Amino acid sequence: MADGDPALGPRERRDQIRQLVASEGFVRMEQLAEAHGVSLMTIHRDLDVLQSEGWLRKVRGGATAQPSALYHGDVRHRVQAMSEAKRLLAEEAVTLVEPGASVMIDESTTGLAVAGLLPARGPVTVISNFLAVVNLLAGEATIDLIALGGAYYPAYDAFLGMRTTEAIRSLHADVLFMSTTAVTNGHCYHQSQETVAVKRALMESASKRVLLIDHTKFSKRGLHQLAPLTAFDLVIVDSDAPESDLAPLRAAGVPLRIVSN
Secondary structure, eight states: OOOOOOOOHHHHHHHHHHHHHHOOOEHHHHHHHHHTTTHHHHHHHHHHHHHTTOEEEEEEEEEEOOSSSSOOOHHHHHHTTTTHHHHHHHHHHHGGTTTEHHHHHHEEEHHHHTTTTTGGSEEEOOOOOOOHHHHHHTTTTTTTEEEESSSSTTTTTTTHHHHHHHHHTTTEEEEEEESSSEETTTTTEESSSHHHHHHHHHHTTEEEEEEEOGGGGGGOSSEEEEEEGGGGGGEEETTTTTHHHHHHHHHHOOOEEEEEE
């Protein structure tokens, strides 16, 4: 690991730390303290800040970029995780899109999988706060693209905050495709209050709400409650979800659709 510059300010040092954790997967606190010429307490504070921003997960002895029950993981890890299940969910979701429809997509990587299939369903208007979706669809002849602005959160590669929610509320779409960090007791949960605020605005601005969840969402946890699954018009789940997780949802009246290969 290359030595850091002790003269760096906190922002520059933290930027180097998060890049290193993302590239190596795990870095020990002692390594970081030595490389940057600062105390372990300073590194503790740096990791606390980076974890609160969603860049990494602070663990015993260091920090990791790998997702866990409480940490969503950075965008690169999220795209790679459960890619086959996301493909199946996306292929089912796009069957709901008719030419001429307007579609909202949140900042989930499952939504990104849906976005990749939309040009073939066009002409379609796509509205999203997820920069990865915007970059993917920019220039597509069959897509009328509306990018939602606001404060940019690099850890999510998305625009979040008050300006984003205001932009959403000025629009209306036929259908919203979104995912969630975790499903607990029949409710969606997320790690970020900013994420919850934006997703609520998206839900309020769509005629049809579709939630896409792979089976791992049932084993994860989140801090902030978004909505019950009964608030969605359709919940699409992959077939690896155990019946013990699905049965309570059915009993509560959640409109489920199970997809498999």
